[in-house]
Amino acid sequence: MNHADEMADGEISSVISRHIRASFDDNSLLAEVGLHSLSVLRIASELITDPDQEIDPTGLAAVHTVGELRQWLRGLLAPKENLR
Amino acid sequence: MTVASQAATATLPLTAAQKGLLVVHRTVPVPHLYNVLAELELDPAFAPADLATALTDVLAVQPALRLAIREGADPHAVLGDAPSDAPLHHITTTATEFDRRRTELLAELGGTAFDLTRSPLLRTALLRTADGTRSTLLLVVHHLVFDGFSLRQFVRDLTAAVKGVLDVETVRTARERALRRELDAQLQSAGDDETERVAKALADRLRATAATVLNPRPNRPVTTGFTGTRREIRLTSRQSAGLDRLCATLGVSPFVLFSAAYAAVLARHSSNTAVVFGSPVMARRTLGSFDLCGFFVNTLPLIVDVPWDAPFDVFVKETVQAEAGRARAAAAVSFDRIVRHVDPDRTTNRNPVFSCMLALQDAAEAEAGSVVRRVREHGNGTAKFDLWLGVTPGPEGWSLELESDRELLPEPLVDALAASLRTVLDRTVAQPGQTVADLFVDTSPEDSHAHDGFRRRLPQPDLYSAVRAAAKARPGQVAVEEDDCRLTYAELDRLATAGAVTLAARGVARGTVVGLTTTTLVDTTVTVLAVLACGAVFLPLDLGLPADRLMYMTGKADCRLVVGDVPVGGVDLLTPAELTAGPQGMASDEPAAAKASDGVYIMFTSGSTGRPKGVLMNSGPLMNLTEWQLDALDMDEHTRFLQYAPLGFDVSFQEILPTLIAGGTLVSREPADRRDLPAVVERVRAHRVTHVYLPVAALPAFVRAALDAGDELPHLSYVCVSGEQLLIDDRVRRFFADRPHLCLVNLYGPTETHAVTTHRLSIDNRPWPSHVPIGRPISDVAAHVVDTTGHLAPRGVPGELYLAGACPALGYVNDPARTTERFLPDPYADDARARMYRTGDQVMRDESGVLLFLGRDDDQVKIRGYRVELGELESAAASHPDVRLAVGVVHGEGHERRLALFFRPEDGRSPDPDGIRRHVAAALPSYMVPARVFPVDAVPTTRNGKVDRAALAAQAQRALTDDARSASAATTTTDDPLVAALQQMWANLLGLAEVPVDRSLLEYGAHSLTVMAAGARIEEEHGVQIPILDFFRDPTIQAQAAWITTLREDA
Structure with a gap:
């Protein structure tokens, strides 16, 4: 994991923590900790300021746990050229 | 405020979802269907002028709210200029009028269609009280530019604009860009x-x-x-x-x-x-x-x-x-x-x-x-x-x-x-x-017990004593009327008591089963009463049935004595004359009253395992039915009920016993043939019949015959029908509309319970539906509709019908296994001994609680009113040595409904389908004989492995259609143009390619209704009327041609 990744992970964790009031770990189900699809999108827009950033609903539908959310956000934060 | 816009009249694409919505919008008859209507309750202290400004700002920063739609070959949207003033309508009212005005405004906004070509596709109204206590913003937007999520953003922007924190210029530019970017992304992903x-x-x-x-x-x-x-x-x-x-x-x-x-x-x-x-x-x-x-x-x-x-x-x-x-x-x-x-x-x-x-x-x-x-x-x-x-x-x-x-x-x-x-x-x-x-609960216990309210209590404890009471009351009144014989109540009573003495002398006692093959109404009525006087059980035996079947029935029912003119198998025979020739002085003792649980008759119905089932019906349900019928059908000494049904049909009970108990007159149908409806109508007219009870399948022909005869039938009051789903067409409607004194009563009930639900159609409840409900239960009968969850179904929910209360029969005679299977404890009753009959019929209650018949959940079908278990047909076919597997199906609708049989031959065998058909015809009543028999290599199955009857029915129907199609090219086997024309007519009527000229048309699917239709066509084309009975005497094309020729010559 390079420095940029570490930075991103730190940011992701802090935003996730702001949105979840209960205790959780990576295996916690989003529904269990009170995160619904809209709050996930809110988390994404707090992390990413680029309004052009696309969200693929198929990918988002596969996100069920906090760990998967972290992974999905990491994908969104990755430099654009890697996505295309 | 005017916002200079760089985006004025810019063109934007529509998404697939928008285009789809546009198509629906254009096809539905309601132009305001897609109006999204919302209400924002506001702080009343807020100044209306500030709201108008804020709203204008929101329109500026929300490009979708400035879109107009251009339809045509290439539908698209046009982004309009930001308006200088938002379309806000101000209404001030009093506090007391506020809610009424609010409702009116919501209806007006929600019900007014947008012109999609003009932006904004949004209208607002601000309703306030003059005293400043209430304020609400009503908002309507077309769905094409607004989804559920949009409302949240709308409120956010409005709030920001009111607070003065919305940077309109910057946000507007960013949002217009965001909209374009989003549309691009949508279009790209859609493809x-x-x-x-x-x-x-x-x-x-x-x-x-x-x-x-x-x-x-x-x-x-x-x-x-x-x-x-x-x-x-x-x-x-x-x-x-x-x-x-x-x-x-x-x-x-x-x-x-x-x-x-x-x-x-x-x-x-x-x-x-x-x-x-x-x-x-x-x-x-x-x-x-x-x-x-x-x-x-x-x-x-x-x-x-x-x-x-x-x-x-x-x-x-x-x-x-x-x-x-x-x-x-x-x-x-x-x-x-x-x-x-x-x-x-x-x-x-x-x-x-x-x-x-x-x-x-x-x-x-x-x-x-x-x-x-x-x-x-x-x-x-x-x-x-x-x-x-x-x-x-x-x-x-x-x-x-x-x-x-x-x-x-x-x-x-x-x-x-x-x-x-x-x-x-x-x-x-x-x-x-x-x-x-x-998770569900029983939801209709009240509906189960709701009934139609008819009942006239009888003081007598059983059917026989009730008939005797009527006889004593009016001994000189005619009880039974035949063409050449009128039997008074006194005579009927005398003959019946004499018969009872004879029966008792032959060992008939309470519960003994006595077969009936009597052929006249007088003999039948006397015998039935004599049997009831003994507390015995009568078993109608239709001599038209195959001998094997009759033997099976008498054997199964333990019937050792038959009253009639013709013997059945090895059972002792007593002629009607012998029956009533007994010593007449000994009948002065009143027989002991029958108990509710005493058997009255046994009627055999089709059984799925290949053998018919004998239903043993007892006194309790029949007394209850009689008490209902006396009231529901207004029966009294003036009643003249036509005895139409064969004795082997439970309907015959309703014709005979309640009429006698009412002190009315039973009118014999004969000499009119049951299938000859014009003759039946004539008999109804000539004998001033007040009540008729027909199979559903005969109603159209009855109506047609009465119309053809121009008969008003002024004495008739009640036309009852049962047997299968009653469908009413315009002709039937008109017939009854023109005769408002007639009440049409649709009755429903399996043999196992007798008639239990009824629906009346009279002048008071027009328009009559084409699919007539089976109605409401009669008094003391409970109708439980059990849905797929196993609970009592709410109204509008289909379920299986279970019949309880005073209606289930004792069971199937000498068949405890099948009795236990269908006659179950009634879990909804207070009495632990209460039973209910599982009908296998799918029904539902409509919104008013009236029962509608939906169909069967098994393989029982009705053919022209006759109940047929496909299993019985299949067993009969499978008993042929060359048949490995047989599947019966029913296809076609209404009067066109036919039975077809598919069979898979034993390996190496290829029996002639006609031979299989003859084999079946020898064992079963004629109505159970399939019109067509098809050999198949394999029987199709559904995904869950069941025989796919629907696929086979479709195949049979296709075969019929193909035959009909090729019929136009069919060659005739005759040089006689009259015979050829008749052959062509019958081929069309029966949906067959070719009909032999010398074989019975009945074997090819002809029945009374097609015969009626043929009669009408022959009259149209050849100008002669063939009496319907003559058709049945020799139902071949050759015979018809001969009649036409003779009749023409006579003319």
Whole structure:
């Protein structure tokens, strides 16, 4: 994991923590900790300021746990050229 | 304020979802169907002028609200200039008038269509009280530019504008860019291969799933006017918290939990195990789009299998969660793309893929300190779906709203749906581990016991003593009337008592079974009464049945004595003359009264295992039926009831005994043949008959015959019918409309219970439906409708009919196994000994509680009113040594309904289908003989391994159609042009390619109704009338040609 990744992970964790009031770990189900699809999108827009950033609903539908959310956000934060 | 816009008149593409919506908008008859109506309750202290300014700012920063639509070859949107003043209408009213004005304004805004070519597609009205205590902003926007999520953004922008923190210029530029970017992303994703693959997969699953139809009544309207009504189901904060806890425990979202509850409710109310409903899925793809108003949703179907026996929590987690995930993952699939792949029936103006909808609404909660205090969405008196469930979270808990189509779902049925939904949600929280079926409860105990209110109590304890009482009251009155014989009550009583003495001398006692092959009404009536006087049981034996079958019946019923002119098998015979020749002085003792449990008659009906079943009917149900009938059919000493039914049909009981008990006159049908309806009508007229009881199949012919005869039938009061589903056409309607003194009574009841429900059609309840209900139970009869969940069904929900109370027979004679299978303890009764009969008939109660017959859930069918177990036909065919497997099917509708038999030969054998048909005909009554017999190499099966009768029925129907098609080219086997013309006519009538000229037409599917039709055509073409009986005497084409020739010569 390079420095940029570490930075991103730190940011992701802090935003996730702001949105979840209960205790959780990576295996916690989003529904269990009170995160619904809209709050996930809110988390994404707090992390990413680029309004052009696309969200693929198929990918988002596969996100069920906090760990998967972290992974999905990491994908969104990755430099654009890697996505295309 | 004027905002200079760089975007003036810019062209924007429409998304697939928008185009699809545009198509629907153009095809529905309601131009305001897609008006989104909302209300923002405002802080009343807020100045109206400031609101107008804020609203103008919102229009500036929300490009979608400035769109106009251009239709045509290339539909697109045009982005308009930001207006200098928002379209805000100010209304001031008094505090007392406020709510009324609010309702009026909502109706006006919601009901007024937009001109899509003119932006903004939004109208607002600010309603305030003059005293400044209340203020509300009413808002209507066209759905093409606004989805549920848009409301949240609208409120946010409005709040920001009011607070003065909305940087209009900067935000406007950014939002217009965001809109373009979002549209690009949508168009790009809609066209990709993955979206196409997902759409195809969804369509495949949809095609394999039956449509979810609520209120699946016959003749349900195919098109509607889209008028709707909304109701709220408010959950308490405690209930809401319970649901939230359950979501957390199960690890599912509220959408998944509500989807599961909704799916279960839909499955119950549509009587399906797999349901389809739509749900809007957010299709926004760019992060910037979440600040935009706009129409960025696709409505996707959820296809949910509802396993009744699975624990609800497992169902939620395993089935529904997976399905919800599939729907979300398919967010890019537009509805029109699914429709293209499904290729559904488009003859309806309803949504072609799903008729029910679930929308988890976004909580557009007001921010603290905001000018907007509360946000609500409203219905606008329309319904896009048969049923729509909106679920919205709020500060006090979940709020549920049901919007329903007024035409398709009458109010009481929506009550029932709402009750089911509430029950499921309550019970889910209490016990999430119980089975899906057990989330429901019995819902219609009152309906089960509601009856039609008719009853005239008899003072006598049994049928026989009631007849005797009538005889004593009017000894000189004619009891039985034949053409050459009129029997008074005194004579009837004398003969019956003499007969009873003779029977007793022959060992007949309480419970002894006596067969009847009597041929005249007088003999039959006397014998029946003599048997009843002994407390014995009569067994009608129709001499037209195959000898083997008669032998089986007498053997099974332990019948050792037959009264009649013809012996049956080895059973002792007593002629009617011998019966009444006994010593007459010994009958002065009144016989002991029959108990309710004493048997009265045995009637055999078709049995699925290949042998007929003998129903042993007892006194209790028959006394109850008689008491109902005396009142319901206004029976008294003036009653003249035509005895039409064969004695082997339970209907004959209703003709004979209640008439005698009423002191009326029983009029013999003879010499008119039962199938010769013109002769029957003539007899009804000539003998001033007041009551007739016909099989449903004979009603059209009866009506036609009366019309042809120009007969008003002034003495007739009641026309009763039963036997199968009564369908009424315009001719029948007109016939009764022109004779308002006639009441048409539709009766329903299996042999195992006798007639138990009735529906009356009279001048008071027009218009008459074409599919006539079977009505309401008679007094003391309970009709339980048990639905797919195993509970008493609410109104509008199909289920199996169980008949209880004073109607189930004792059982099948000498057949305890089958008796136990169909006659069950009645769990809904207070009395532990109460029994109910499981009919196997699918029925439902309509919104007023009236029962509608829907069909059978097994292989029992009705052919021209006769009950036929396909199993019995199959057993008869399979007894042929060359037949390995036989499958009977019924195909065609109404009077065109026919039996067909498919058989798979034994290996290496290839028997002639006609030979198989003859083999069957030798063993079964003629109505059970299939019209066509087809050999097959293999019998098709359904996905779950059952014989696919539907496929075979379709095959039989195709064969008929093919035959009919090729008939035009068929050659005749005759040089006689008259014979050839008749042959052609019969081929058309029977739907066959060729009909032999020298064989019985009855063997080729002709029956009384086709014979009637043939008679009419012959009269039209040849100018002669062939008496219907002559047809039946020699039902061949050659014979008809000979008659026509003779009649012409005579003329």
